[in-house]
Amino acid sequence: MRGPLHFWVVIVLLILLHFLLHVGLGIGTRAPDLLTIALLLSARELRMGSAAGLGLFLGLLEDAFSILAFGANAVAMTVVAILGSRTRDLFVGDSFLFLVCYLALGKWTRDLVHWIAAGDGVQAAFVEALLVRSPVAALYAVALGIVAVLFGGILREAPR
Amino acid sequence: MPPYTPENDEGVGRRQLAAAALFLGLAFTSLFMPPDAQRQVGATLRASVLQPFILVQEGLSQNRLRSHEADAMRMRYDSVVGVLSSQSSLVEENVRLRELLELSSRATPEYRAANVVRSGTQGSESMYLLDIGSRDGVRVNSPVVGRDGLVGVVREVRANSALGVDWTHPDFRVSAMTADGEVYGMIETRRGEYREDDRLLLNGAPYHVAIEDGALIVTSGLGGIYPRGIPLGRVHSLAEADAGWRKSYWLEPAVRPGSMTQVLVAVGEVEEEHSALAADGPGQGPSVVDRSDFWPGDTIPLERTGEWTGERPASGADSIRDSAGEG
Numbered sequence: 001m002r003g004p005l006h007f008w009v010v011i012v013l014l015i016l017l018h019f020l021l022h023v024g025l026g027i028g029t030r031a032p033d034l035l036t037i038a039l040l041l042s043a044r045e046l047r048m049g050s051a052a053g054l055g056l057f058l059g060l061l062e063d064a065f066s067i068l069a070f071g072a073n074a075v076a077m078t079v080v081a082i083l084g085s086r087t088r089d090l091f092v093g094d095s096f097l098f099l100v101c102y103l104a105l106g107k108w109t110r111d112l113v114h115w116i117a118a119g120d121g122v123q124a125a126f127v128e129a130l131l132v133r134s135p136v137a138a139l140y141a142v143a144l145g146i147v148a149v150l151f152g153g154i155l156r157e158a159p160r
Numbered sequence: 161m162p163p164y165t166p167e168n169d170e171g172v173g174r175r176q177l178a179a180a181a182l183f184l185g186l187a188f189t190s191l192f193m194p195p196d197a198q199r200q201v202g203a204t205l206r207a208s209v210l211q212p213f214i215l216v217q218e219g220l221s222q223n224r225l226r227s228h229e230a231d232a233m234r235m236r237y238d239s240v241v242g243v244l245s246s247q248s249s250l251v252e253e254n255v256r257l258r259e260l261l262e263l264s265s266r267a268t269p270e271y272r273a274a275n276v277v278r279s280g281t282q283g284s285e286s287m288y289l290l291d292i293g294s295r296d297g298v299r300v301n302s303p304v305v306g307r308d309g310l311v312g313v314v315r316e317v318r319a320n321s322a323l324g325v326d327w328t329h330p331d332f333r334v335s336a337m338t339a340d341g342e343v344y345g346m347i348e349t350r351r352g353e354y355r356e357d358d359r360l361l362l363n364g365a366p367y368h369v370a371i372e373d374g375a376l377i378v379t380s381g382l383g384g385i386y387p388r389g390i391p392l393g394r395v396h397s398l399a400e401a402d403a404g405w406r407k408s409y410w411l412e413p414a415v416r417p418g419s420m421t422q423v424l425v426a427v428g429e430v431e432e433e434h435s436a437l438a439a440d441g442p443g444q445g446p447s448v449v450d451r452s453d454f455w456p457g458d459t460i461p462l463e464r465t466g467e468w469t470g471e472r473p474a475s476g477a478d479s480i481r482d483s484a485g486e487g
Contacts, residue, residue, distance in 0.1 A: 024216035028280025047172070049179025056183045060190065063198075064205035066283030067315065067325060070198040071191030073283060078187040082180050114282055117191055124351075 007045065010152035014038035014145075015058070023065070033107060033137060035062065037145035039077055040106040043084025055081025072117035080110045096146075103145050107138035199316055199323075206289075207318065214277060214321070218291045221275040221421065271305070271424040272296050274322075278418075286329040288417070290314070290322040290425060297427030298322045301385050305424050309391035309414030310334065310379060314425065322425070326417035327392075328358045335382040336362060336392055343369050344380055347392055347411070360393050360411035367405050371395050377411055387426065 014034045021031035035058055043051040059077030063070050084106055091098060111134040115126070124133075190201065206214065277289040292298055294317045302314040304324050312326035325332065328349055336347045345365040352358050362377055375395045381388025393411035400408045 019210065019213045020216065022281055023210065023213035023277070023279045025220065026217050026278060026280070028278055031280065047176045049176040049183070052180040052183035056187050059187060060201065061205060061209060062281045063190065063283065064202040064210055065279035065281045065287065065289075066202070067199075067287040067323065068285065068329070069191075069283045070195075070202060071187065071189075071193065073281070074187040074190045075184075078184050082184065085180075111282075118283060 004045075006153065010148065011038045011042050013152075014041075014148055019061070032141040032144040033110075034141065034144060034148070036077070036080065036107050036110050037103060037141050037148070039081055040084050040103055041145070041149070043081045044088060044102075046081075046085055048082055048085040051081040051085035052078050055079070069114075069118035072114050072119075075117045076110045076114035079113050080106055083109065099149065100142055100146065103142045104138045107141050108134050111137070203316060203318060203323075206321075214289060217277045217289075218275060221277065221291070225275070225422065270297065270427050272298070272427050274304075274423055274425050276420050276423055286417075287315075287323060287325050288312075288420075290324055290423070291320070292425060293318045293320045293322050295319050296425075298425050299427075303386045303390070303426045305390055305426070306415045306420050306422075309393070310386065311415050311417055311420055311423050313385065326420075327360060327413065327415070328417060334386055334392065335380040336377050337380040338371060339376040339378050343371055344382075345408075347377070350410075358413075359396075360413050361399060362395070362409040362411055363406075365407045365409060367401065367407055371407075371409055373397060 015038050018031070018034035018038070021027045021034070025031075039051075039055055039058055042054055046054065055077040056074055059074030062073035062077070066073060084102075087102065091102075108130070112130055115124075115129050190198070193201075272292055274290040274292045277291065278284070278287075279289075290298070290304070298314055298317050300314060300317055302317075302322075304311045304313060304326075310327065312324050312329070312332065314322045314324045316323040327334075327347075330349060330351070332347075332349050334347045335344070337344045343365050345362045348361045348363055350359050350361045362371075365371060373395050377392045377395065379386040379388055379390040379392060391414040393413040396410040396412045398407065399410045402408075
């Protein structure tokens with residue numbers, strides 16, 4: 001575990017990498033959702049208000065490319081940031097297993113809130129969106145998130 | 161991770177709660193803002209924070225185009241030169257015949273090539289960025305076409321970029337007809353169980369006329385947004401037949417928007433074309449520029465202007481919910 005500056009550098013790199021993969025390289029949905037991973041990791045280190053502000057900002061960045069449901073990402077990311085920040089009071093530990101579950105559930109929750117906020121005209125079928133695609137996307141994002149955490153050296157405890 | 165520091169200060173906790181509520185309120189506000197304000201926020205972010213990523217995508221697209229498609233473009237160029245050289249006399253003949261018939265000159269919109277940038281983020285499935293904008297003549301409602309047919313329409317325009325939606329957008333509508341001009345209807349989008357299953361539906365076709373499977377459906381030109389004759393798709397099957405007064409058909413789309421990387425954007429004034437051609441004289445009806453000759457492989461009959469009588473149903477005009485209108 002290195003210092004807080006190192007942690008935030010890794011977070012910024014994750015955010016930049018997310019937009020580089022999705023927008024810069026045009027990989028689209030084949031690229032993992034590193035933005036949510038960065039937000040979830042940040043939320044554990046921020047107070048609730050700051051986390052919500054960061055979530056709103058990152059959500060609006062995603063919504064800049066959304067013409068169908070503008071604001072859905074902002075709501076989803078803000079809600080997830082608040083919940084992520086509140087987990088500090090519920091789960092103190094930072095074990096490897098907790099991190100995996102936290103990131104996977106956080107990503108799925110983000111997709112759930114986005115699905116609800118997107119509205120009828122836009123949202124895909126519930127089964128497809130939240131029971132098929134979202135878990136797969138969550139696992140994909142978590143795998144890449146764990147790699148980033150391990151190689152970025154921002155995990156407090158050694159993996160078990 | 162940095163050391164955990166519990167929030168034991170009640171005052172700080174309250175302020176944080178208030179801040180979180182404020183940001184959450186702002187998030188919900190962004191969700192329910194007027195569409196114009198949403199577009200403004202999105203455009204500002206794209207032109208500032210996200211601009212470097214968009215530039216990277218545009219640069220990559222340009223390089224990919226130059227490196228991989230140079231040979232193909234050379235072949236197409238040679239083919240076009242060959243066709244033009246063999247048809248150059250037709251232009252002169254056309255002008256002469258129109259003069260004989262006392263018809264005004266046909267307005268011919270220009271088409272500008274553009275690269276398509278898709279972000280792939282959630283909620284952006286039906287939209288794309290174009291690397292040309294108002295400086296290139298692109299306007300709101302400029303049609304976007306691909307090699308195989310209609311891709312979509314431009315919704316927002318900036319100086320050097322534009323934002324468009326493709327036909328999978330829930331609000332997409334276009335007036336359509338069979339290639340022979342016999343049957344008219346309205347094209348709508350129908351969501352499939354999966355996004356790959358999104359299809360087009362030709363709605364409002366007359367009940368007494370049967371359209372055969374495989375028939376080509378093209379834009380009718382009604383409504384003044386899309387030029388006439390742009391392929392939309394081919395009839396796949398009968399979707400519905402309402403008690404003796406109308407039918408609807410499923411279409412196999414001519415264009416799969418997700419695979420589009422380069423498109424053409426009409427930068428001419430379609431409505432002006434409409435006006436110019438409407439001035440051709442009585443009996444011409446709501447004629448607009450026919451673009452069927454752009455897709456000669458689809459057996460679209462050329463120049464059927466004389467069949468346009470202006471008696472088409474008013475509901476046949478194409479439309480997409482305009483930003484300034486319904487939103």
